[in-house]
Amino acid sequence: MRASGIPSVSKIPDRAMARGTEAISIPFFIMDDDTSFESIRVSVQTQNADLFPMGNISHTCNMGACSLTLMPAKNQMGRGRLVLVVQDGLNEVKAGFVVRVLDPDLPFVGPVGDMVGKVNQVIGPIAFMVDDMQTDPELLSLEVMSSNLSMVPVENIVVEGQGSERAVTITPLRDAYGMTEVTIAVSDGEGQTVLRSFRVDIPMPAGQKTSLPVSVRDAVPLGMPDPYSHLPEDHPVRQRMKR
Secondary structure (H helix, E strand, O other): OOOOOOOEEOOOOOEEEEOOOOOEEEEEEEEOOOOOHHHOEEEEEEOOOOOOOHHHEEEEEEOOEEEEEEOOOOOOOEEEEEEEEEEOOOOEEEEEEEEEEEOOOOOEEOOOOOEEOOOOOOEEEEEEEEEOOOOOHHHOEEEEEEOOOOOOOHHHEEEEEEOOEEEEEEOOOOOOOEEEEEEEEEEOOOOOEEEEEEEEEEOOOOOOOOOOOOOOOOOOOOOOOOOOOOOOOOOHHHHHHOO
């Protein structure tokens, strides 16, 4: 129930739009019992300016009937939260909603930044997002890979979470240091897979000497089996390793 004298704004449901869509228009309504429509101020806040920069957001209102126009930044995908702010000079109300911008055919996995850890310390959990325009995120399958098994074996990379919200935890082997590239592969069960890779660096402890320098370009450590040998030749990871 709305309090008298306080403005209100209609609820806007979360929604998804396909990448490449130029813009969408979202209708909403505002009300205030004791303030004229001309005196009500409406503004919009974006909580993901990389996806929805302020220059790509506009709105119009006519006698309480409003329209919000959103245009994603070029070549950007992900999830952005928008907040409508309605003010009558004395009171303020806010209404937030989420817009997902996704490839119409491929699953999506959000960015995971490169990480720097310490010897014998667990890294994470680090949150990231998965999504899909046509498949319930709960049904997406995730696989992880490590390019340096002598530092981080695959079984030491654990992905947890449900739906779109996931998190990865990495446990390097005891006393291990160096660099590995961790790859998260997300599949939709219909033959579509996307990859997201990030580096994990663990510097050599101060004062320790080694006669075998660790190269950041070593995809497979000397004497170790190919960590991707179980994947078919046409798997996206093996194709990328051939480049």
